[in-house]
Amino acid sequence: MKILFDGLPITGQSLAIVSEHLLEGWLEHAPEDELHLAVGPNAELTVPDGVIVHQVPFGRSQTISRIHRQNTVLPRLAREIGADALLATLPTTAIVKMPCPKFLIAYDLRHELRPEQFSRMNRIQRRFSYRWEQAAAIGCISDRTRKDLLASRPHLADRPVVLAYLGGDHVDGWPRPHVPGDYALAFGQYGNKNVDLVIDAWGELEKRGNTRPLRIVGLGGSVRPQVEQKIADLGLTDRVTAMHWLPDDEFRKVFAGAGMVVFPSDFEGFGMPAVEAMRMDIPVVITPEPALVEVTAGHAEVMDGWDAPALADAVQRCEAWGPERVVEARAHAADFTWAHTASVMRELMVAELAGAPR
Known part of the structure; x- marks a missing residue:
């Protein structure tokens, strides 16, 4: 044809x-x-x-x-x-x-x-x-x-x-670290990604003694100062890093090196980052958003609500994942x-x- x-x-x-x-x-x-x-x-x-x-x-x-x-x-x-x-x-x-x-x-x-x-x-x-x-x-x-x-x-x-x-198999060629990074990764390029919710959840986790750093990527020039101010207001400047749009090679390196992906989107058609993360052995935290629940099919940690404490709870549950959960998620993502x-x-x-x- x-x-x-x-x-x-x-x-x-x-x-x-x-x-x-x-x-x-x-x-x-x-x-x-x-x-x-x-x-x-x-x-x-x-x-x-x-x-x-x-x-x-x-x-x-x-x-x-x-x-x-x-x-x-x-x-x-x-x-x-x-x-x-x-x-x-x-x-x-x-x-x-x-x-x-x-x-x-x-x-x-x-x-x-x-x-x-x-x-x-x-x-x-x-x-x-x-x-x-x-x-x-x-x-x-x-x-x-x-x-x-x-x-x-x-x-x-x-x-x-x-x-x-x-x-999701385009990530198979991304550079992978020998040891996953200690940081969690979140995304900030669109309003539905809920950056404020992620930062509030990290404030809640800080109170609970969480030690995992957070990187937020994809913040445009007009949004980034506001995000940085919120991070400072919550006293999280040593734990949360607001990052601008990254060149493709650098983005892939940062994504593939994450130890967890936090993706509390309120609306998705598919949820590409969740599939990409599963395929790269990175545990994922999601909202109970229909498309995310559909494509992850039980292989992501799902929030039991839509607020910061619910996201903090889900992150802590995800921290307790064993290697078998990660392997099962990768096997599921292989179909995409x-x-x-x-x-x-x-x-x-x-x-x-x-x-x-x-």
């Missing part, structure tokens, strides 16, 4: 990670396929050898240019290469009719279910640019996302809306591979092109 990947929305790290590893998994699963990737000028990703890249220039406004190019360049490109299918790396893709079926990957509906975590413009943009109804089939990265999508749009049940877990993600999406395309009944 000839498949055109719509990578024009790729700007941030998360979507770039998914795109480049999905392409790798696709080449592993179906090396006979011809893969084409359309990307804009600001896409920062490592494209695997064997993928044909089409650079698409943008104008001054990246959003307007991206929408315009998706509705002019993508159809023309699909005709020129004779594409059998278009795979959108985000549900925002071409509105116009394409010369081939469209397939979407659904990540989450956080902008609808947690609207306060998004700007008004961002919510409007997603509302009008996500093209669910035009998809021949949709792969959802968790059953939580699948249920949310069908609950809000029951008419999509007339087409395949299936489970397509993301992979990018080749499997590719196989699910490819099967949807094969069925559609064969005219299989929906």
